[in-house]
Amino acid sequence: MDKGVVQQIRLAIDEQRLVDTAIKLIEIPSPTRSAGAVADRLAQILSEDGFVVERPIADWPDAPAVAVRFDTGSAGRVLQFDGHLDTVHLPFVPPRHENGCLYGSGSSDMKGGIAAFVEALRVLRDTETLRQGGILITAHDHHEGPWGDRRQLYALIGEGYVGDAVMLPEYLADCLPVAGRGMGIFEVRICRDGTQVHEVFRPEGTPDVLGTGAQLVVECQQLATRLAQITHPYAGSDSAFVGRIQSGEIYNQSPTECVVAGTRRWVTPGTIEEVETEFAGLLDRLAQRTGTLIEHDFEVQGDAFRIKLDDPLIGAFQSAYGGCTGAVLPLGSKPFVDDGNSFSRLAGISALTHGPAATGAHTLNEEVPVAELVRVAQVYALTAIGYCHHSAGTK
Numbered sequence: 001m002d003k004g005v006v007q008q009i010r011l012a013i014d015e016q017r018l019v020d021t022a023i024k025l026i027e028i029p030s031p032t033r034s035a036g037a038v039a040d041r042l043a044q045i046l047s048e049d050g051f052v053v054e055r056p057i058a059d060w061p062d063a064p065a066v067a068v069r070f071d072t073g074s075a076g077r078v079l080q081f082d083g084h085l086d087t088v089h090l091p092f093v094p095p096r097h098e099n100g101c102l103y104g105s106g107s108s109d110m111k112g113g114i115a116a117f118v119e120a121l122r123v124l125r126d127t128e129t130l131r132q133g134g135i136l137i138t139a140h141d142h143h144e145g146p147w148g149d150r151r152q153l154y155a156l157i158g159e160g161y162v163g164d165a166v167m168l169p170e171y172l173a174d175c176l177p178v179a180g181r182g183m184g185i186f187e188v189r190i191c192r193d194g195t196q197v198h199e200v201f202r203p204e205g206t207p208d209v210l211g212t213g214a215q216l217v218v219e220c221q222q223l224a225t226r227l228a229q230i231t232h233p234y235a236g237s238d239s240a241f242v243g244r245i246q247s248g249e250i251y252n253q254s255p256t257e258c259v260v261a262g263t264r265r266w267v268t269p270g271t272i273e274e275v276e277t278e279f280a281g282l283l284d285r286l287a288q289r290t291g292t293l294i295e296h297d298f299e300v301q302g303d304a305f306r307i308k309l310d311d312p313l314i315g316a317f318q319s320a321y322g323g324c325t326g327a328v329l330p331l332g333s334k335p336f337v338d339d340g341n342s343f344s345r346l347a348g349i350s351a352l353t354h355g356p357a358a359t360g361a362h363t364l365n366e367e368v369p370v371a372e373l374v375r376v377a378q379v380y381a382l383t384a385i386g387y388c389h390h391s392a393g394t395k
């Protein structure tokens with residue numbers, strides 16, 4: 001990476017402006033499905049900065065999304081910066097800036113990251129270092145589950161708010177995630193006909209829903225052992241896990257329902273259907289063997305994803321990261337499912353999650369070092385310069 005450009009970007013980043021932007025976003029509470037006011041605030045900030053802001057409704061009229069297309073006018077790739085403006089449903093913590101850190105709801109997840117990419121956009125424009133291609137910024141609601149169902153992101157992708165690749169500043173900074181597992185949450189309800197009854201008065205042949213639940217737990221363990229053979233060097237392995245089993249009222253009453261809930265994770269992109277079919281088959285056989293009625297939900301949180309190691313986004317990112325920090329970020333996996341998985345599956349573009357080394361996501365103690373936000377702004381700006389400076393045809 002050209003040292004002069006690195007220096008130019010470093011000098012152009014305005015730490016105070018970045019912090020002010022983050023605080024202006026954090027100070028507006030925005031639990032998932034109620035991010036309208038903070039989206040308005042972000043739109044206002046970007047308009048005041050002189051950018052042309054679009055507000056696509058994208059299937060969520062309560063909080064139209066925010067989008068900016070910054071186009072250099074010369075052919076090249078478009079790099080998208082995407083973030084969610086909603087936060088998990090926890091009591092609101094107002095913003096605080098002390099000890100070189102930002103605190104408050106969404107500071108880690110992920111208003112700090114959004115403020116960093118907004119700063120990157122300003123700097124790219126002001127320094128005129130981005131000479132080809134462009135930047136697409138998108139920010140939206142409906143991310144955090146179980147309150148949101150990601151409908152706004154799906155609609156944005158469907159409406160073409162998609163770059164040639166996307167970066168997402170979630171709180172992941174210790175590796176470059178080139179693969180990640182898909183994940184589905186299952187909830188199985190094992191039922192029988194009839195009512196609850198004292199154990200000694202059970203009609204003969206009454207199905208044992210609790211025992212069937214226990215069998216299901218064992219079958220999931222056996223499944224997990226088989227699945228552990230399906231591996232990927234960075235993503236890890238397939239898995240099945242039971243985290244909850246619920247049944248029974250008192251020790252000598254035969255219950256009518258048992259609920260078993262857990263997760264199924266997979267490393268191979270594009271196998272959602274196979275995974276679901278396999279699980280449904282296991283339940284069908286169990287129901288037949290035990291005489292119970294079994295129904296289930298399988299809620300897919302995201303498909304597995306991979307980025308090719310020779311993807312131009314990886315190269316651009318590593319030279320940007322190296323230019324900023326003098327280090328190479330080791331390749332690794334993404335431990336969680338985020339909107340990058342959706343971009344990868346629905347838009348077919350490379351999605352790179354990289355953000356500040358922030359802590360406390362999904363707790364009341366979110367904390368992000370300001371130096372990390374500055375670093376993320378630098379890395380995003382420099383990655384864009386490396387990535388966009390190629391003709392779109394050569395991607």
Ligand SMILES: [Zn+2]
Pocket residue numbers: 084109110170
């Ligand atoms: Zn997040």
